[in-house]
Amino acid sequence: MSADTPSPETSEDVKANEAIAPSSKLAHFPADEPLELDSGVKLGPWQIAYETYGELNADKSNAIVICHALTGDQYVASTNPVTGKPGWWELMVGPGRPVDTDHYFVICANVLGGCLGTTGPATMNPQTGVPYGLDLPVITIRDMVRAQARLVDYLGIDTLFAVMGGSMGGMQVLQWAVSYPERVFAAVPIAAAARHTSQNIAFHEVGRQAIMADPNWRQGTYIQEGVRPTKGLAVARMAAHVTYMSDESLHQKFGRNLQDRDNLTFGFDADFQIESYLRHQGMTFVDRFDANSYLYVTRAMDYFDLADQFDGALPLAFAGTNTRFCVMSFTSDWLFPTSESRQVVKALNAAAANVSFVEIESDRGHDSFLLDVPEMFETIRGFLTGAARARGVPAPGGEA
Amino acid sequence: MSADTPSPETSEDVKANEAIAPSSKLAHFPADEPLELDSGVKLGPWQIAYETYGELNADKSNAIVICHALTGDQYVASTNPVTGKPGWWELMVGPGRPVDTDHYFVICANVLGGCLGTTGPATMNPQTGVPYGLDLPVITIRDMVRAQARLVDYLGIDTLFAVMGGSMGGMQVLQWAVSYPERVFAAVPIAAAARHTSQNIAFHEVGRQAIMADPNWRQGTYIQEGVRPTKGLAVARMAAHVTYMSDESLHQKFGRNLQDRDNLTFGFDADFQIESYLRHQGMTFVDRFDANSYLYVTRAMDYFDLADQFDGALPLAFAGTNTRFCVMSFTSDWLFPTSESRQVVKALNAAAANVSFVEIESDRGHDSFLLDVPEMFETIRGFLTGAARARGVPAPGGEA
Structure with missing residues (x-):
């Protein structure tokens, strides 16, 4: 060749x-x-x-x-x-x-x-x-x-x-x-x-739907429209990230440990360390990845x-x-x-x-x-x- | 008593x-x-x-x-x-x-x-x-x-x-x-x-973030504002639904079977039966459940x-x-x-x-x-x- x-x-x-x-x-x-x-x-x-x-x-x-x-x-x-x-x-x-x-x-x-x-x-x-x-x-x-x-x-x-x-x-x-x-x-x-198994496809579909549900996705035309579906992409990343870890590793790393506080807040802030960890994963991911690429690459895996x-x-x-x-x-x-x-x-x-x-x-x-x-x-x-x-x-x- | x-x-x-x-x-x-x-x-x-x-x-x-x-x-x-x-x-x-x-x-x-x-x-x-x-x-x-x-x-x-x-x-x-x-x-x-384990909390947090990412959620005031965060709630339901089934049951029920078609469409429609099943689960769920209730009830489980x-x-x-x-x-x-x-x-x-x-x-x-x-x-x-x-x-x- x-x-x-x-x-x-x-x-x-x-x-x-x-x-x-x-x-x-x-x-x-x-x-x-x-x-x-x-x-x-x-x-x-x-x-x-x-x-x-x-x-x-x-x-x-x-x-x-x-x-x-x-x-x-x-x-x-x-x-x-x-x-x-x-x-x-x-x-x-x-x-x-x-x-x-x-x-x-x-x-x-x-x-x-x-x-x-x-x-x-x-x-x-x-x-x-x-x-x-x-x-x-x-x-x-x-x-x-x-x-x-x-x-x-x-x-x-x-x-x-x-x-x-x-x-x-x-x-x-x-x-x-x-x-x-x-x-x-x-x-x-x-x-x-x-x-790719049915379960794998299912998790990917959740991520894709999260992206497509973001009104800033705009049928994929967000770049020329000057917006970005960052919230949807962050949710997609969070959903995927859970699947990359084992129950055991999550338990060892976070367990039910609370975030910077001694007590539950009785609210919807990140009480648990696993929550703030996931939110961080979602937020940092959107700085380095394109939402449409996420659709395409997950689709490629599903088709495999x-x-x-x-x-x-x-x-x-x-x-x-x-x-x-x-x-x-x-x-x-x-x-x-x-x-x-x-x-x-x-x-x-x-x-x-x-x-x-x-x-x-x-x-x-x-x-x-x-x-x-x-x-x-x-x-x-x-x-x-x-x-x-x-x-x-x-x-x-x-x-x- | x-x-x-x-x-x-x-x-x-x-x-x-x-x-x-x-x-x-x-x-x-x-x-x-x-x-x-x-x-x-x-x-x-x-x-x-x-x-x-x-x-x-x-x-x-x-x-x-x-x-x-x-x-x-x-x-x-x-x-x-x-x-x-x-x-x-x-x-x-x-x-x-x-x-x-x-x-x-x-x-x-x-x-x-x-x-x-x-x-x-x-x-x-x-x-x-x-x-x-x-x-x-x-x-x-x-x-x-x-x-x-x-x-x-x-x-x-x-x-x-x-x-x-x-x-x-x-x-x-x-x-x-x-x-x-x-x-x-x-x-x-x-x-x-x-x-509730760390992994359980993680999956719930994904669902809550999906709801909160929906602009129609409006910090929980959507009822009086006459809108509903149905897209976010549907994604939350889809993410949760995958966790309710086993890999084996998904494999038996759907495998990699295609939806109403003999061939892959090379697009982002629901090619696989598992995709249309999940989308259906998400869409029907929003007709019977309130998004804020989803936040509260998942939080109750996380706190347990x-x-x-x-x-x-x-x-x-x-x-x-x-x-x-x-x-x-x-x-x-x-x-x-x-x-x-x-x-x-x-x-x-x-x-x-x-x-x-x-x-x-x-x-x-x-x-x-x-x-x-x-x-x-x-x-x-x-x-x-x-x-x-x-x-x-x-x-x-x-x-x-």
């Missing part, structure tokens, strides 16, 4: 996004190099914003694509310029980390439909001169992966050493391995699933059903694969429970794939993949090192 | 509520017979709307109080006049049912803070001439039970044969047994807990912590009790999981109380207590029959 020629970054949508993602690299594809979406639409011009860490080696064999989750971004191991906070996976990615950037070349791109530089609903629609809003076609996980594959082409890389990610990132990992099996040497889907791409037979998705898989789940994750990862593992086994599966003990729920869970780090360090040796990539701690 | 003299029902708040609950009986208490609330406020005048089923026997020994859940009402076994739907527990209560109204006298009252005839935030505040809104003091579960005890006084009943209820109803059952141990012969808390009434020692709550308990939970209930019921049972055991505990196999989540779960019915029929014999009440199927 040859790299596309980088195009000059001068179109309207680039300008519209520069303010949002000032530090990101951008791969821009003009109208005659569109992205063909599952909806049937050919999207173009379009662009993808990304960060890289480490150096690509001479034979281009050490590249790892990291796929971010629903509200993640490309700043996996560097400061997010919008929030000023450290990268979301700095415990995992960096010099000496499990994904050791002294040895691996890491690529992380903002997803299609996102709001941090990649084409999304806030991007200027060149046909109308205003942001796409709901005129952007609905995006799928496969579309996100198609966009990343185009980026990998653009970077001149044929086969990735690994693709990794948690939650929606893990969905993308699975899709990568299915859509481009010959381009993925190793795959690490964490806290993920081959489909890998088996459905193969007439309902998940093992067929992996037929003949040579990719090595390390599937990982967490005991207290009730949003993407171990049973969903087991479905993936069963299908991989049925396809005689090379797969290891680890259910990691953690009481911190779905968010465990983002947290300091040593067993996860050790497992990934070991898996990548073993895979590097198998591929002949210089690995941390030894020669290939 | 002597019954209060029924007062003439002519005050403003009665008139305000008659339209809402046309068929209910009302016990009205004038300003000089106030209800003393946990907040310290003396609420008066106040009233409680209730339904009864069956006949009170001569020695008044066959009365059962049924406590309803968050969005329940007094129409436990008769048609709800607002919705036109059958009573919410007709499978449980009625002639020949487990709570056999051929033998027991059943009382079910709308909770304090509710919106179907009992004093709540939609009731006219006699001091201002407009509905209370947020001027109503925050209500607790203990306040709800205090109000019911006043109703039981009013009906001339000293000791209840039983108090029963699920979810928030079960919280009231526990509070009844703790506040009035000598007045409760048997107690059946179902799918309940001695406290029985141990906290006894310096953190739950067994002290039940010290010396002679009440017989039948505690019940459901395997797939993740909102009020079996572990919470076990805490109650442990405390009852530590207090040497008479307690039986049944965890019922059901894959239908928290809502199981409202559904056709034969093992629940058999258990309750058996428990009540045994308790009736122990108390000398003529019981179904045999003499006392």
Whole structure:
């Protein structure tokens, strides 16, 4: 596969996004190099914003694509310029980390439909001169992966050493391995699933309805109307955030502890610490995320059903694969429970794939993949090192 | 305890509520017979709307109080006049049912803070001439039970044969047994807990924030302003409804089935059946429930912590009790999981109380207590029959 020629970054949508993602690299594809979406639409011009860490080696064999989750971004191991906070996976990615950037070349791109530089609903629609809003076609996980594959082409890389990610990132990992099996040497889907369950869809629908109920949403045209559906988006975030934690972690972190007071106030202020925590989560989220992007990205997750791409037979998705898989789940994750990862593992086994599966003990729920869970780090360090040796990539701690 | 003299029902708040609950009986208490609330406020005048089923026997020994859940009402076994739907527990209560109204006298009252005839935030505040809104003091579960005890006084009943209820109803059952141990012969808390957990509070807070985010909420003054925060209330209901079902029941009922279509629409309409189901739940809920009541009643649940009434020692709550308990939970209930019921049972055991505990196999989540779960019915029929014999009440199927 040859790299596309980088195009000059001068179109309207680039300008519209520069303010949002000032530090990101951008791969821009003009109208005659569109992205063909599952909806049937050919999207173009379009662009993808990304960060890289480490150096690509001479034979281009050490590249790892990291796929971010629903509200993640490309700043996996560097400061997010919008929030000023450290990268979301700095415990995992960096010099000496499990994904050791002294040895691996890491690529992380903002997803299609996102709001941090990649084409999304806030991007200027060149046909109308205003942001796409709901005129952007609905995006799928496969579309996100198609966009990343185009980026990998653009970077001149044929086969990735690994693709990794948690939650929606893990969905993308699975899709990568299915859509481009010959381009993925190793795959690490964490806290993920081959489909979004009815309960998952339900929670997302609550969030979308909260956004759409906000009168400032205005059928998605709020940017050009100079308003923002921040209240609805904050409620959506709060509803989702509860699902990312376990009952146990909420109990340990907050219990029924009161907020800055010795007694109940007999009012509707935040009496309990969990209430002020959630309100804070909602309020800070709206500063870094676009409401329409939230609609699009949740929709992409809802639509995800890998088996459905193969007439309902998940093992067929992996037929003949040579990719090595390390599937990982967490005991207290009730949003993407171990049973969903087991479905993936069963299908991989049925396809005689090379797969290891680890259910990691953690009481911190779905968010465990983002947290300091040593067993996860050790497992990934070991898996990548073993895979590097198998591929002949210089690995941390030894020669290939 | 002597019954209060029924007062003439002519005050403003009665008139305000008659339209809402046309068929209910009302016990009205004038300003000089106030209800003393946990907040310290003396609420008066106040009233409680209730339904009864069956006949009170001569020695008044066959009365059962049924406590309803968050969005329940007094129409436990008769048609709800607002919705036109059958009573919410007709499978449980009625002639020949487990709570056999051929033998027991059943009382079910709308909770304090509710919106179907009992004093709540939609009731006219006699001091201002407009509905209370947020001027109503925050209500607790203990306040709800205090109000019911006043109703039981009013009906001339000293000791209840039983108090029963699920979810928030079960919280009231526990509070009844703790506040009035000598007045409760048997107690059946179902799918309940001695406290609201951090996760429970979190989900409620999401719902409250959804209501308060609706510009039609207007700090709770929407009634006099002629608007209604229906969108926010619908989102609150949707968020809560997901927690009432299990992942398994959602999977069985909806899975990823599409709505009236063979294919995904690549849009934001309700593609999946679970989406249209949830939207329907939200839309119909706003026709029968008041948004401010939703704030008050969820707050009451959040405040509930029985141990906290006894310096953190739950067994002290039940010290010396002679009440017989039948505690019940459901395997797939993740909102009020079996572990919470076990805490109650442990405390009852530590207090040497008479307690039986049944965890019922059901894959239908928290809502199981409202559904056709034969093992629940058999258990309750058996428990009540045994308790009736122990108390000398003529019981179904045999003499006392």
